[in-house]
Amino acid sequence: MENFSFYSPTKFVFGKETESRCGALVKEFGGSKVLIHYGGGSVVRSGLLDRVKKSLSDAGVQFCELGGVTPNPRSGKVYEGIDLCKKENVDFILAVGGGSSIDSAKAIAMGVCYDGNFWDFYSGKERPKKALPVGTVLTIAAAGSEGSGDSVITHENGMLKRGASGECIRPRFSILNPQLTITLPAYQTACGATDIMAHVFERYFTNTTDVQTTDRLCEAVLLSMIEETPKVIKDPSDYQARANIMWAGMVAHNNIVGVGREQDWNSHGIEHELSALYDCAHGAGLAVIMPAWMTYVVDHDVMRFAQMACRVWNCKMDFQNPKKTALEGIAAFRSFLKSIGMPINFSELGAKESDIPYLVKTFGLGETGKTGGFVQLTSKDVENIYRLAL
Numbered sequence: 001m002e003n004f005s006f007y008s009p010t011k012f013v014f015g016k017e018t019e020s021r022c023g024a025l026v027k028e029f030g031g032s033k034v035l036i037h038y039g040g041g042s043v044v045r046s047g048l049l050d051r052v053k054k055s056l057s058d059a060g061v062q063f064c065e066l067g068g069v070t071p072n073p074r075s076g077k078v079y080e081g082i083d084l085c086k087k088e089n090v091d092f093i094l095a096v097g098g099g100s101s102i103d104s105a106k107a108i109a110m111g112v113c114y115d116g117n118f119w120d121f122y123s124g125k126e127r128p129k130k131a132l133p134v135g136t137v138l139t140i141a142a143a144g145s146e147g148s149g150d151s152v153i154t155h156e157n158g159m160l161k162r163g164a165s166g167e168c169i170r171p172r173f174s175i176l177n178p179q180l181t182i183t184l185p186a187y188q189t190a191c192g193a194t195d196i197m198a199h200v201f202e203r204y205f206t207n208t209t210d211v212q213t214t215d216r217l218c219e220a221v222l223l224s225m226i227e228e229t230p231k232v233i234k235d236p237s238d239y240q241a242r243a244n245i246m247w248a249g250m251v252a253h254n255n256i257v258g259v260g261r262e263q264d265w266n267s268h269g270i271e272h273e274l275s276a277l278y279d280c281a282h283g284a285g286l287a288v289i290m291p292a293w294m295t296y297v298v299d300h301d302v303m304r305f306a307q308m309a310c311r312v313w314n315c316k317m318d319f320q321n322p323k324k325t326a327l328e329g330i331a332a333f334r335s336f337l338k339s340i341g342m343p344i345n346f347s348e349l350g351a352k353e354s355d356i357p358y359l360v361k362t363f364g365l366g367e368t369g370k371t372g373g374f375v376q377l378t379s380k381d382v383e384n385i386y387r388l389a390l
């Protein structure tokens, strides 16, 4: 295991009707004028937005609002939010929604405290150091942004989807009420489940040895997802299954399952090019890319893939031919994704073979670059993975 420091100070308030506490929580973390930031209308239709406003009013907290965040959130909405916050003297941003609203809120939070263009944090020109405090009321278990120090935004100029990371954007509090996820369409639920599992796999495939504790934590999250996801696809109102998935989504991405080990993250990078170009759901893109990536890199550490196959997918170890076991594990993952309604290849996702050169180019490694923690990939490797996903 490698040395690490782990600091995850978000206060999580979990359970039924907990959104009624958001006003008191904003006050607890020093907010007096809030920007409520939300998406395309699900929180309006469900009545959640009204309940959030009531909670803020009851606590004597002033607010203004900005809705309309799209999935794969865009830079234009971030610029709008920064201007509004400055005009209204906002000192706290409350995201009500999923990863997209939360990531947009984090981008606004950084942008308000920065004299330059907020995109500098996403292009890699600047590291985030200061941001307005952010709180969240989560409505979909997926991205893990409610507990992460990450934000992913797509710039409309060039449709580049890029991430920024920094402790200053980790939410001060996150309200996790599983009841709020009951209105999710099955497809979005499955996209979220895929993303949660992918966050674990990005950490599970590592070159670091002697990481039994985090291996076992990873496997526990994956096994729970395999057990609970089909339950909510069948019965969207299964509260206990929704609750387990919601907590798994947080645990999968606040890095508790990733400390002390090298991590990979190439599947995410390769996927982000798909959701930037086709505006598909991030989880759906991952369902297409991650099994292809696994197949492409399996020879790098056959025994680690065989371990996943046996411990997570209940495959029987073939000691004469561990690669057979490893490939069975990858096939089981793909079958699971199919069973919950995910696309598993380019055509099911609506992606085109003829776009592969463009996708490889915007991935940005050029002729000599390499990236990845488990296996270092070149542009040619990235192209091969897209082709394997056809």
Ligand code: NZQ
Binding pocket: 038, 039, 040, 041, 042, 043, 069, 070, 071, 072, 073, 097, 098, 099, 100, 101, 103, 139, 140, 141, 142, 143, 144, 145, 148, 149, 150, 151, 152, 180, 181, 182, 183, 184, 185, 188, 192, 195, 253, 268, 282, 283
């Ligand atoms: O916009 P509304 O109307 O709210 O509808 C949303 C949206 O259409 C809908 N939805 C959310 N909660 C709902 C609901 N519909 C009915 N009932 C509810 N309770 O679901 C759709 C998807 O929402 P979105 O916020 O986009 O989902 P998700 O949480 O999957 O976020 C995806 C974004 O997060 C990024 C992804 O790349 C993508 O842009 N990620 C962020 C990460 C982070 N910040 O740490 C890490 C991830 O790996 C990921 O890259």
Ligand code: ZN
Binding pocket: 143, 195, 198, 199, 268, 282
């Ligand atoms: Zn993800």
